[in-house]
Amino acid sequence: MLFPLTNSAAERPRVVITGAGVITALGRGWQTNADGFRAGRRAFRPVSLFDVSRQRVKVAAEADVPDSASPAFAPTRLSRRQLERLDRAGRMLVLAAQEAWLQAGWSAGESGAENLPLVLGTTAGGMLLGEAYYRQAIRQPSCPRRQATRAVFYQPQVQARMVFDALGCSGPIAIISNACASGANAIGHAWNLVRSGQAERVIAGGYDALGELVFSGFDSLQALSPTVCRPFDAQRDGLALGEGAAVIAVETLDGARRRGAEILGELAGYGTSIDRHHLTQPQPEGRTTLAVMGQACASAGVTPDDIDYVNAHGTGTPLNDSSEALAISEWAGPRATTLPVSSTKASIGHLLGGAGAVEAVVCLMALREQWLPPQMIFGTPDSACKFPIVHQPRDARLNLALSNSFGFGGVNAALILRRWA
Amino acid sequence: MSRIFIAGLGAVSPAGWGVTALRQALDQGEPLPVQSLARPGWDRPLRARLVPNPPTRPEFLAHPRLRRTSPITHYAAAAALEAISRLRTRPAAAPFRMGIIGCFQSGCVQYSCRFYHETLSDPATASPLVFPETVYAAPTSHVAALLENVVLACSLVGDPSALLQGVALGAEWLAEGRVDACLVIGAEETNWITADALRHLDRPATVAAGAGALCLCRDPALSVGIELAAITDAHTFTSRLSRAQAALAMRRQLGPLVSGELLTDGAGDSPRTDAAERAAWNDWTGARLSPKRILGEGLMAATAWQCVAACDAVAGGRFAAANVSLVGPNQQAIGARFVAVASGIHA
Numbered sequence: 022m023l024f025p026l027t028n029s030a031a032e033r034p035r036v037v038i039t040g041a042g043v044i045t046a047l048g049r050g051w052q053t054n055a056d057g058f059r060a061g062r063r064a065f066r067p068v069s070l071f072d073v074s075r076q077r078v079k080v081a082a083e084a085d086v087p088d089s090a091s092p093a094f095a096p097t098r099l100s101r102r103q104l105e106r107l108d109r110a111g112r113m114l115v116l117a118a119q120e121a122w123l124q125a126g127w128s129a130g131e132s133g134a135e136n137l138p139l140v141l142g143t144t145a146g147g148m149l150l151g152e153a154y155y156r157q158a159i160r161q162p163s164c165p166r167r168q169a170t171r172a173v174f175y176q177p178q179v180q181a182r183m184v185f186d187a188l189g190c191s192g193p194i195a196i197i198s199n200a201c202a203s204g205a206n207a208i209g210h211a212w213n214l215v216r217s218g219q220a221e222r223v224i225a226g227g228y229d230a231l232g233e234l235v236f237s238g239f240d241s242l243q244a245l246s247p248t249v250c251r252p253f254d255a256q257r258d259g260l261a262l263g264e265g266a267a268v269i270a271v272e273t274l275d276g277a278r279r280r281g282a283e284i285l286g287e288l289a290g291y292g293t294s295i296d297r298h299h300l301t302q303p304q305p306e307g308r309t310t311l312a313v314m315g316q317a318c319a320s321a322g323v324t325p326d327d328i329d330y331v332n333a334h335g336t337g338t339p340l341n342d343s344s345e346a347l348a349i350s351e352w353a354g355p356r357a358t359t360l361p362v363s364s365t366k367a368s369i370g371h372l373l374g375g376a377g378a379v380e381a382v383v384c385l386m387a388l389r390e391q392w393l394p395p396q397m398i399f400g401t402p403d404s405a406c407k408f409p410i411v412h413q414p415r416d417a418r419l420n421l422a423l424s425n426s427f428g429f430g431g432v433n434a435a436l437i438l439r440r441w442a
Numbered sequence: 443m444s445r446i447f448i449a450g451l452g453a454v455s456p457a458g459w460g461v462t463a464l465r466q467a468l469d470q471g472e473p474l475p476v477q478s479l480a481r482p483g484w485d486r487p488l489r490a491r492l493v494p495n496p497p498t499r500p501e502f503l504a505h506p507r508l509r510r511t512s513p514i515t516h517y518a519a520a521a522a523l524e525a526i527s528r529l530r531t532r533p534a535a536a537p538f539r540m541g542i543i544g545c546f547q548s549g550c551v552q553y554s555c556r557f558y559h560e561t562l563s564d565p566a567t568a569s570p571l572v573f574p575e576t577v578y579a580a581p582t583s584h585v586a587a588l589l590e591n592v593v594l595a596c597s598l599v600g601d602p603s604a605l606l607q608g609v610a611l612g613a614e615w616l617a618e619g620r621v622d623a624c625l626v627i628g629a630e631e632t633n634w635i636t637a638d639a640l641r642h643l644d645r646p647a648t649v650a651a652g653a654g655a656l657c658l659c660r661d662p663a664l665s666v667g668i669e670l671a672a673i674t675d676a677h678t679f680t681s682r683l684s685r686a687q688a689a690l691a692m693r694r695q696l697g698p699l700v701s702g703e704l705l706t707d708g709a710g711d712s713p714r715t716d717a718a719e720r721a722a723w724n725d726w727t728g729a730r731l732s733p734k735r736i737l738g739e740g741l742m743a744a745t746a747w748q749c750v751a752a753c754d755a756v757a758g759g760r761f762a763a764a765n766v767s768l769v770g771p772n773q774q775a776i777g778a779r780f781v782a783v784a785s786g787i788h789a
Contacts, residue, residue: 022695023610023776024673026444026617075565135682136675144577146599155558158638162483165642172639176547178600178773186681193676194773195607196599198546198578206596217614234554237561238573295595297587300507301574429574430583432595 023193026219033216036288037277037441040127040270042120042226043382044113045369046082046263049093050120055386057368060414061395064369065250065261070109071233078245081231082263082370086112096123097187106170108149110230111180113266113375114141117226118184125270126282127222129189137192138220139181140211142203142227143374144428146177146196149232184224184268198374200428201334202293203227204267205377205436209291211271212436221276226268227378235373236262242301244338252335252364253342253410255401260336263370267378269385286385289421290323290437292316301429302340307348309433314352314423317435323421325353328360328437330393330417331408332380332424335364336371345425346405353408363411367396377426381436384422388440393417444617447665447783451750451757452524452655454517455737456491459500460524464654464737464747465754473736476648481634488637491650491738493517507587510571512552514631515581517653517743518544522585522625525655529623529664541594541621543608544582544629547601547741550575551633581629594621601770602628602708602745603676606778609749610673612658622659628746629653640739643771646711650738654746656753662783668753671763671779672696678774688775689722689767696765696777701728704764706752708745710734719769729761749778756782 043050046064047057057064064082073079087093089104089112097104097119107115128134154171157164173179181194197206204227211225229235239245239262246259277284294316296309303310318324334345350357365383366372372379383394392415399412424436453460456474457467467474478487493513502508502519522542529538554576560568574580579597586592594615598608605628612624630636632651640649659665674695677688699705707723709716709732723730733747734740740747745768752764763781770776 022672022674023607023676024446024613024670024778026614077566143599151554152558154639155555155635156562158635159482159559159562162481168639169642172642173772176599176601176772178604182678182680182773185678191678191680191683193607194600194678196604198597198599199595200577200579213614217618234558234561234576237565237568238557238570238576240565241568241570241573243570294593295583295586297583297590297592300580300583428579429577430579430595430597431586432579432583 035274036212036215036271037274037284038269038271038286038288038385039277039282039284040121040125041285041382041385042117043267043379044084044116045265045379046084047369049116055390058365058383058386058394059392061397062368070231076240078240078247081261083231084264098189099183099187103183103186106174107183108147110147110228111183114180114228115184115187117266117268119187121268121270122188127270133222134190137190138214138223139184139192140195140207140223140225141181142197142207142378143177143229144198144200144203145229145232145235147175147180148234149230150175152233199432200430201373201376202426202428202432202434203374205426205434206293208378208381208436209293209434212288212291215271215273222272224268225271226266227375228266229264229372229374231262231264246337249398250337250367251398252337252367252396253346253403253406254399255403257337257339257342260338261370263372265372265375265379267375267382284441286388286441287439289439290317290321293434296431296433303344303427305344307344310345310348311352313433313435317423317437321437326356328421328423329419330387330422331360331362332384332422333362333364334425334427335366337366343403343405346403350405350407357407360408361393361411362408363394363396365394377434380424384424384438388419388422388438391416391419446613446616446670447659447662448656448668448753449623449659449664450525450528450657450666451753452521453747453750454493454520455652455747456493456650457737458494459496459520461750461754467736468731468733468751479634479637481638488634489648490632490637491648492632493652502588505588507584511584512550512575512631514550514629515584518581518627518629519585519588521653521655522627525625525657538591539593539621540589540591541612541615541624542582542586542592543612543626544597545605545608545742546578546599548630548636549578550580551636552631555633555635601773602742603768603770603774603776605742605745606673606768606776607676613670616658616660624658625655627653627655628742630741630743644712644715647739650740652740652743654743654750656749665783666757667783668756669781669783671781674777676774676776685718685769686721689718689769692775692777693722696779699726699728699765702762704729704731704752704755704761705767706731706748706764707767708734708748708769710739719767753780756780
């Protein structure tokens with residue numbers, strides 16, 4: 022039963038990650054992405070998915086998403102018909118989930134596989150199908166062909182069900198849509214479910230595909246960089262859009278140990294709140310950001326001095342980065358001067374609902390392999406930055422990483438991940 | 443075990459603005475009149491049950507954040523303010539931390555369609571004022587700005603049954619002491635594209651719009667005499683669990699209803715869509731309320747109306763308990779039970 026709530030365990034279990042799957046414009050899978058982020062590779066190219074001839078900006082970080090007939094989907098249990106109905110977003114989601122599932126070593130037949138919560142963050146779900154529906158409805162108003170399928174598969178809960186069908190498991194589905202904080206909130210919600218004893222295991226992540234409506238939206242706001250996305254640079258002039266998905270397998274430490282699973286890292290803390298300042302602009306001094314970073318530290322039982330790396334939300338817009346820089350600087354205090362910070366949006370763009378989840382996986386990679394992800398194009402730091410921006414590839418001793426995510430509407434989220442050694 | 447109470451209810455529906463209008467329409471039991479909705483490229487209009495204009499312009503529309511918002515935010519705000527009206531009159535003994543959970547299926551479709559239309563026509567002239575209002579989280583954010591004391595907010599998307607997951611999440615926030623009260627809002631707005639999609643998926647249904655809100659609290663002194671007794675598991679439809687099986691599983695978890703209780707179900711005008719839920723409850727001969735038959739297919743708003751109607755029936759003393767049955771179109775079956783607060787709880 023979802024209510025009455027299960028009594029919270031006297032001692033809250035530690036929460037670990039035993040599987041991670043990721044697809045971005047850098048490529049598909051852990052290793053390809055880890056290599057790319059470690060080197061600070063940039064994955065932007067001219068947009069080919071839709072017409073941008075009348076847009077201000079014409080580049081984005083497009084992912085190479087296998088089509089429905091690709092052998093990449095062979096390990097899934099989806100039929101060809103199901104695969105054909107998924108749009109790019111759904112296909113990226115399924116691939117990331119499949120990678121996380123296999124890495125975790127979970128199987129469809131084991132106990133609990135029929136009651137495995139799935140928590141996903143997305144801003145657009147199957148918006149590409151929604152766009153196709155709209156175009157056909159306007160241009161061929163009398164043609165019903167494929168419209169019913171689009172109307173169903175456009176909905177994110179249906180894409181989530183495809184994840185279950187692909188993996189051969191089932192459970193409650195929660196779709197969180199707190200704009201660009203969605204992916205971090207989904208992982209945070211999964212952390213809560215396990216910590217509170219409501220679930221032993223959870224699949225969580227975030228995803229979004231590049232679409233014409235969203236691209237045009239950010240372009241209309243003049244939020245897209247017409248030059249190069251340079252988070253925290255004094256000369257920054259906007260964000261770059263990308264697409265991708267990341268999914269993680271989350272479970273109790275005891276559960277992972279019982280089955281001898283390889284632990285990739287610990288999900289140690291989470292904070293979230295809402296900034297009511299403006300629909301699209303952060304409170305200039307970053308008060309809510311400061312609060313959620315503090316919450317995340319408190320829940321992890323650590324202080325800013327313990328954090329070894331911050332993966333910033335760092336969109337590259339003037340307003341976001343100055344607000345976040347002030348918050349990080351104040352939160353870190355004296356530690357700020359030596360605290361490495363970077364935004365991996367400089368490599369893969371802003372993944373919107375997928376951003377928080379992908380960036381959590383980047384932190385996991387950095388902690389596991391002991392390096393810092395650089396922003397290779399960086400000039401003069403914004404005056405609000407009291408911290409160093411990582412702008413060259415380098416190895417580092419990392420034990421704790423914090424990842425920030427903020428969204429339109431004002432939801433802020435921070436996750437803390439710990440190295441498992 | 444944490445007890446969760448209902449501190450207030452709010453509704454906007456084709457019956458009008460407020461829970462009273464909703465109650466009166468449901469009591470009359472007559473389907474509300476259907477209006478026409480123009481569809482581009484068609485001579486014949488689509489059918490919809492629209493929300494009538496409010497008797498007077500709501501004061502909240504003067505709030506700077508709500509100036510450019512679309513109807514879904516107006517409905518959500520009105521339902522939210524009605525649901526917390528009693529809380530607002532309480533003496534401010536201490537800072538009151540509010541949570542908001544907004545639940546949507548279609549969300550901000552009016553501005554999404556408008557913005558995409560502008561994009562297809564000429565992206566260079568697409569309105570930057572419209573785009574931010576297209577995100578699912580916009581109505582939740584606007585209501586949070588309006589209420590000012592909101593510390594935690596979340597927007598959930600799903601089929602209409604997801605509203606009860608929102609209620610469960612709110613109960614969790616309260617139990618963990620993260621908020622002192624939590625609004626759970628289900629809201630939708632009408633647009634030709636929603637009606638058009640519904641025509642493909644559920645032809646007899648008539649699309650509707652509006653919102654419903656429940657304010658949850660832990661303090662029994664704030665209760666309007668209703669307690670949340672249970673929310674079942676979310677029985678997700680899969681290749682191994684059909685809608686009919688999921689509906690039965692939900693029914694079993696709600697337990698045997700006794701005479702004198704109310705069942706509010708999600709039955710509408712479509713025998714095919716309603717078949718699974720109808721079968722699950724075919725032996726129930728007690729009182730039954732089917733708000734969608736009167737008000738239309740309001741998607742997430744409709745499930746909110748179901749919950750509000752169930753709670754309102756208990757609060758009014760007409761039933762000792764009311765059960766809510768939700769069998770969504772493509773996600774899950776889930777149910778809830780609300781009961782009258784036992785006498786003496788206020789002592």
